Amino acid sequence: MRKKEVKMDIQAKKLDTIVSFLQKKNAKIAFFVGAGISTNCGIPDFRSPETGLYSNLKKLNLPYPEAVFDIEYFRKKPKAFYTLADELFPGKFVPSKFHYFIKLCDDKGLLKRCYTQNIDTLERIAGVSDDKVLEAHGSFSANHCIDCNNEMIKETLREYMDKNEIPTCSRCKGYVKPDIVFFGESLPEKMWEYWEEDIDDVDLAIVAGTSLAVYPFASLPSEVSNKCKRILINREVCGDFESNPRKTDIILQNDCDSIAELLCEKLGWTKELEKLLEAGTLKIHSKKKFKSETATELSKEIAEEIAPDLEEEEQEEVEDKKMESRKKEDVDLDALTEGVHNIKIT
Numbered sequence: 001m002r003k004k005e006v007k008m009d010i011q012a013k014k015l016d017t018i019v020s021f022l023q024k025k026n027a028k029i030a031f032f033v034g035a036g037i038s039t040n041c042g043i044p045d046f047r048s049p050e051t052g053l054y055s056n057l058k059k060l061n062l063p064y065p066e067a068v069f070d071i072e073y074f075r076k077k078p079k080a081f082y083t084l085a086d087e088l089f090p091g092k093f094v095p096s097k098f099h100y101f102i103k104l105c106d107d108k109g110l111l112k113r114c115y116t117q118n119i120d121t122l123e124r125i126a127g128v129s130d131d132k133v134l135e136a137h138g139s140f141s142a143n144h145c146i147d148c149n150n151e152m153i154k155e156t157l158r159e160y161m162d163k164n165e166i167p168t169c170s171r172c173k174g175y176v177k178p179d180i181v182f183f184g185e186s187l188p189e190k191m192w193e194y195w196e197e198d199i200d201d202v203d204l205a206i207v208a209g210t211s212l213a214v215y216p217f218a219s220l221p222s223e224v225s226n227k228c229k230r231i232l233i234n235r236e237v238c239g240d241f242e243s244n245p246r247k248t249d250i251i252l253q254n255d256c257d258s259i260a261e262l263l264c265e266k267l268g269w270t271k272e273l274e275k276l277l278e279a280g281t282l283k284i285h286s287k288k289k290f291k292s293e294t295a296t297e298l299s300k301e302i303a304e305e306i307a308p309d310l311e312e313e314e315q316e317e318v319e320d321k322k323m324e325s326r327k328k329e330d331v332d333l334d335a336l337t338e339g340v341h342n343i344k345i346t
């Protein structure tokens, strides 16, 4: 056999093993997913230096790239986050094949939970049951005042954003932000409630589209019991799969959507997958506004809006932080990919 054929053969065997697990009655699957399952949806990839959000963020004269997700910076200059939020706001992206694969697992009664680091809510948009999705880094699904915690409904928040205004609390005039976990904020309590319930009650852990760089999320796949089979679908081998591999681990260094497609084919789910994808596309496109919203144009807009705001004092701080951020650029790239970085539990 030629090299390529051998490689294909190995992949086919791995897929068959996964399929046999998925065909077991009452199998319980947990997904642990990250930005990689959403990149095919057109959500800007923070990692790509050419078109990615990361390089655009660098042009914004933010004191440091993560400032956009920094609660203290948000208190002073909420505009940066809201300009970014406008690009990421749910409603204009169609879930990927992988999102629909998760939805199909749910429909077949196989899904125990889907832990996601993404804030795009595409799992919910794909139709995965509400109680099966846990957005570890929060999402746009609810919004609260950063001062008095008063809730603002999504529609009101959207109205503010459409008028290019910062959403403010009706009670205390504080800024309102979506429940996305910023630096210096704790992960949702619900996550630990679910995890306690799931940790010993999962047969198959599918880790997909994440470089497992952001803790504590990254440690979850290392905590599942030995009877649980672990699968990694990612371009690179990472996290616990690299540092502490288990004999039974299956690693597929592929695009998540291609694997979802192959698995559905082997499971006889292809028609259902296509139907879901078609309906999802139709739904989003009928809603889509005809607005020019490329990342490059957006970054120019933000830069123009924010740059004059920076006071002299801050400019010095900016230079210092820029130096710092250059040094740890590689780490930042990974961290930004997952949306949030350095989250500590208190």
Ligand SMILES: [Zn+2]
Pocket: 145, 146, 147, 148, 149, 150, 169, 170, 171, 172, 173, 174
């Ligand atoms: Zn308030």
